[in-house]
Amino acid sequence: xxxxxxxxxxxxxxxxxxxxxxxxxxxxxxxxxxxxxxxxxxxxxxxxxxxxxxxxxxxxxxxxxxxxxxxxxxxxxxxxxxxxxxxxxxxxxxxxxxxxxxxxxxxxxxxxxxxxxxxxxxxxxxxxxxxxxxxxxxxxxxxxxxxxxxxxxxxxxxxxxxxxxxxxxxxxxxxxxxxxxxxxxxxxxxxxxxxxxxxxxxxxxxxxxxxxxxxxxxxxxxxxxxxxxxxxxxxxxxxxxxxxxxxxxxxxxxxxxxxxxxxxxxxxxxxxxxxxxxxxxxxxxxxxxxxxxxxxxxxxxxxxxxxxxx
Amino acid sequence: xxxxxxxxxxxxxxxxxxxxxxxxxxxxxxxxxxxxxxxxxxxxxxxxxxxxxxxxxxxxxxxxxxxxxxxxxxxxxxxxxxxxxxxxxxxxxxxxxxxxxxxxxxxxxxxxxxxxxxxxxxxxxxxxxxxxxxxxxxxxxxxxxxxxxxxxxxxxxxxxxxxxxxxxxxxxxxxxxxxxxxxxxxxxxxxxxxxxxxxxxxxxxxxxxxxxxxxxxxxxxxxxxxxxxxxxxxxxxxxxxxxxxxxxxxxxxxxxxxxxxxxxxxxxxxxxxxxxxxxxxxxxxxxxxxxxxxxxxxxxxxxxxxxxxx
DNA sequence: CACCGTTACGGTATCCGTAAGGATT
DNA sequence: AATCCTTACGGATACCGTAACGGTG
Numbered sequence: 001x002x003x004x005x006x007x008x009x010x011x012x013x014x015x016x017x018x019x020x021x022x023x024x025x026x027x028x029x030x031x032x033x034x035x036x037x038x039x040x041x042x043x044x045x046x047x048x049x050x051x052x053x054x055x056x057x058x059x060x061x062x063x064x065x066x067x068x069x070x071x072x073x074x075x076x077x078x079x080x081x082x083x084x085x086x087x088x089x090x091x092x093x094x095x096x097x098x099x100x101x102x103x104x105x106x107x108x109x110x111x112x113x114x115x116x117x118x119x120x121x122x123x124x125x126x127x128x129x130x131x132x133x134x135x136x137x138x139x140x141x142x143x144x145x146x147x148x149x150x151x152x153x154x155x156x157x158x159x160x161x162x163x164x165x166x167x168x169x170x171x172x173x174x175x176x177x178x179x180x181x182x183x184x185x186x187x188x189x190x191x192x193x194x195x196x197x198x199x200x201x202x203x204x205x206x207x208x209x210x211x212x213x214x215x216x217x218x219x220x221x222x223x224x225x226x227x228x229x230x231x232x233x234x235x236x237x238x239x240x241x242x243x244x245x246x247x248x249x250x251x252x253x254x255x256x257x258x259x260x261x262x263x264x265x266x267x268x269x270x271x272x273x274x275x276x277x278x279x280x281x282x283x284x285x286x287x288x289x290x291x292x293x294x295x296x297x298x299x300x301x302x303x304x305x306x307x308x309x310x
Numbered sequence: 311x312x313x314x315x316x317x318x319x320x321x322x323x324x325x326x327x328x329x330x331x332x333x334x335x336x337x338x339x340x341x342x343x344x345x346x347x348x349x350x351x352x353x354x355x356x357x358x359x360x361x362x363x364x365x366x367x368x369x370x371x372x373x374x375x376x377x378x379x380x381x382x383x384x385x386x387x388x389x390x391x392x393x394x395x396x397x398x399x400x401x402x403x404x405x406x407x408x409x410x411x412x413x414x415x416x417x418x419x420x421x422x423x424x425x426x427x428x429x430x431x432x433x434x435x436x437x438x439x440x441x442x443x444x445x446x447x448x449x450x451x452x453x454x455x456x457x458x459x460x461x462x463x464x465x466x467x468x469x470x471x472x473x474x475x476x477x478x479x480x481x482x483x484x485x486x487x488x489x490x491x492x493x494x495x496x497x498x499x500x501x502x503x504x505x506x507x508x509x510x511x512x513x514x515x516x517x518x519x520x521x522x523x524x525x526x527x528x529x530x531x532x533x534x535x536x537x538x539x540x541x542x543x544x545x546x547x548x549x550x551x552x553x554x555x556x557x558x559x560x561x562x563x564x565x566x567x568x569x570x571x572x573x574x575x576x577x578x579x580x581x582x583x584x585x586x587x588x589x590x591x592x593x594x595x596x597x598x599x600x601x602x603x604x605x606x607x608x609x610x611x612x613x614x615x616x617x618x619x620x
Numbered sequence: 621c622a623c624c625g626t627t628a629c630g631g632t633a634t635c636c637g638t639a640a641g642g643a644t645t
Numbered sequence: 646a647a648t649c650c651t652t653a654c655g656g657a658t659a660c661c662g663t664a665a666c667g668g669t670g
Contacts, residue, residue, distance in 0.1 A: 001387065003313050019650065029637050034650060036635085044394035054643050054650040062397035069390045069589070073383050077311065080379045084354035087372035279379070329625060339662050344625060346660085364625045364668050 003077055005040040006070040008033050009048065013067055014140075017049065017056035075141035079279040086281045094123040095284055098134035098143035100201060101226035103270065106246045108147070111290045119283050130200050130225075138275055144284055146273045147291070150201065158273040159303050163292035165269050167262035168207070169248055171234050171241040178240055179257040186214050186264050193221040193239035195230050207242060210265045231256060274304065313387055315350040316380040318343050319358065323377055324450075327359065327366035385451030389589040396591050404433040405594055408444035408453035410511060411536035413580065416556045418457070421600045429593050440510050440535075448585055454594055456583045457601070460511060468583040469613050473602035475579055477572035478517070479558055481544050481551040488550055489567040496524050496574055503531040503549030505540050517552060520575045541566060584614065 008026065012033065015021040019037075023030040041048050048063035049056045059067060085093055095115075099108065104126055116124055127134065127143055134146040139157050146158075153160060170189060172178050181188065190211065197204045204223075211218045221239050224230050227247035234241040235255050248258045272288055272295070274280065285297040318336065322343065325331040329347075333340040351358050358373035359366045369377060395403050405425075409418065414436055426434060437444065437453055444456040449467050456468075463470060480499060482488050491498065500521065507514045514533075521528045531549050534540050537557035544551040545565050558568045582598055582605070584590065595607040 001313060001391070003311060020648080030649085031638085031651075032636050035652090038651080044391070045398045045400075046394055051650085052644085055645090055648090056650080062394065065393055065397070065589075066390060069386055069393065073386045073390070076379055076383045076386070080376060080383070081311070081354070083375055083379065084356055084372065087375070088355045090355075279375075330623080340624085341626075341663085342661050345627090348626080361625085362669090365623090365670095366625080 001040065001043055002036075003073070005036045007074050007077075008036050009040065009067060009070050010074050012037065012056070013059070017058070019056070071140060075275070075278075078141055082281055083279045086279070091119070091121050093121075093281060093283065094125070095281075095287060096125050096127060096143040097287075098127045098129060098137040098146040100131065100134065100148045101128060101228075102149070102197075102201075102244055102247060103147045104128055105226065105228070106244070107270070107291070111287070114290055115283075115287050118286070122283055132200065135273060138273055141275065144274070144278070144280075145288070147270065148273075149268050149270045150205065151271060151273055153273060157276060159276055159306075160271045160273050161288070161292070161295055161300065161303055163270045163272055163295065165267040166244055166246060167260075167267045168242050168265055169245045169258045170261045171231065171243060171248060171253070171256050171258045173235060173237060174255060174257050176240065176257065179259055181259065184259055184261060184264065186211060186216055189240070189242075189261075189264070190216040190218050192219070194218050194242060195222045195224070195233050195239045196220060196242040197227075197230070198223040198225050201225055206266050206268050274300075276304065278304075280304070311350065311353055312346075313383070315346045317384050317387075318346050319350065319377060319380050320384050320450075322347065322366070323369070324452075327368070329366070381450060385585070385588075388451055392591055393589045396589070401429070402431050403591060403593065404435070405591075405597060406435050406437060406453040407597075408437045408439060408447040408456040410441065410444065410458045411438060411538075412459075412511075412554060412557065413457045414438055415536065415538070416554070417580070417601070421597070424600055425593075425597050428596070432593055442510065445583060448583055451585065454584070454588070454590075455598070457580065458583075459578050459580045460515065461581060461583055463583060467586060469586055469616075470581045470583050471598070471602070471605055471610065471613055473580045473582055473605065475577040476554055476556060477570075477577045478552050478575055479555045479568045480571045481541065481553060481558060481563070481566050481568045483545060483547060484565060484567050486550065486567065489569055491569065494569055494571060494574065496521060496526055499550070499552075499571075499574070500526040500528050502529070504528050504552060505532045505534070505543050505549045506530060506552040507537075507540070508533045508535050511535055516576050516578050584610075586614065588614075590614070 008022065011026055012019060012022040015025070019033055020030045023033045026033065037048070044066065046062045047060050048066055050058040050060055050063075082093065097108075108126070112124065116122075127137060129137065131148045131151045134143065134148060135151050135153055135158065137143040138146045147163070151160065170178060170184060178184065178188065178192065196207065199205075208218075222233055224233075227241075227243040230241045230243055231253060233239070242261065245258075245260070245262070248256070272291065280300070285300060288295050288300060289297070318332070321336055322329060322332040325335070329343055330340045333343045336343065347358070354376065356372045357370050358376055360368040360370055360373075392403060407418075418436070422434065425432075437447060439447065441458045441461045444453065444458060445461050445463055445468065447453040448456045457473070461470065480488060480494060488494065488498065488502065506517065509515075518528075532543055534543075537551075537553040540551045540553055541563060543549070552571065555570070555572070558566075582601065590610070595610060598605050598610060599607070
């Protein structure tokens, strides 16, 4: 049994059981991958893949169990390598941040600018996705950390670090009556068609709760993943928008106006998620601290060592 | 980086950094092990071992960190193999139980007899040690489970399953005045020299607490790891013994007498410890259930999945 | 001198890529 | 016809054991 065979297994699963595609990203020939997997099956003495003719159509029951452990081993192996890189301290490495559009667009640019200046040789990459997707990426070791607001880590596989609280504002085309209102109410807001975030994203559930508690049913005519799309449709007059305050920029969004709505909704909390037991490199600690100054290395280490309960 | 290199690393550390001895148990030549370790160091780009001349004298700081991950990986790898064996269901396998003398001598014989009858092809082995040692063995994957009374699993790396409660009796040479007493008191007991378990073992702290609460200082003249040694010295007249009730056998210990002492001390709880996230084979579940009928497969699985808190 | 880790060397097994083969969509 | 996994084959590589080497207690 070799590490590479386990890596192959994970990668093939990640590519929807397509050997050829997996071989590409593994920088290996497709027969090579095939052979190693057959060899692994042979050594373990069981079939991992369900074959339909000459095609993989799924994992067998044992295959799923083996995959789970294989993923743990390969992610540990990657950790080991980056741990070594850390001690070598050669200033190279990679940091992959999985996040949502909102963070990538409004919260991260400043941090990323500072980070890449300080660590020009670290390859930094962003992966966008839904909260569920980005959590998954971190669990599978495809990303080092995730940053988002509505993240559910069912199995406590991640450590969630609160970064900052934020709230919403209401946006509308310039001259819209709502904008004249110094202190908006939920009732007034509910009287207009609303455009806001997609349900799976960025604090949408907090918003719904507020309306529900007042017995109101907001008329959500359109939902989108990101504030830019929302602004576009608000500008077209389809409705008023509810977005994160940080997503409104007086300079850029001159065709729109905004009023504060933080008295209407519970604040939401944006968090960073890290895989439990992951090896965290020095520059990763610094990245986190740049994003949320409260999260110093000591604070993060304590959180990582704490028990998953809670 | 290969799995075998990590295995070599772990094994060498386990053998006090002696390459030659490690090579023996690894069924490999000593130069072979040396070369693989050098290769690992080379690939990681750092020294893992501190060399004093031509001898290993310790692990470097990075070496310790690498070792920790290497141990996780190798134990996962063993899990993976036994998982495969389980699905193959070929009825073979191995079960290593780390335990203290008391359990091995008095609680386990019956269970082991039943187990080996039911699974003649499973290689069952016992490893004796102090509570600290056997916990360590399970954490390092050298044993599948540990059974003991005073076990401290500081990092919640193990799941501790309560098996049964037990209490003590006082033993003395036949005709000793204490034996005539129908209901012993701590004061009477404290008037005699006492022989009992070593501090690190089997419920000794429970005993101390009872004396302390009454403001008594027992005169412990001798401590031992096992009840057999205690009995020997009690028979020689060096003092009275306090041992687990199950350790006294009316038939075998005809030169001694015993009186119940369960009203004097808090009961102690014997527990089974399993590594969290370990793959547990069917016959292991059965072994545990044979030892503690309350611990059915369902109960154990639930405990294994629960959060480490508490 | 005994012990220990490293280096040298040769045989063998393993791995990998190219090319070709059957099967499915 | 295109895609996909497996088999066949040849070359390069890596691994492993024996033997020899250089320090150390």
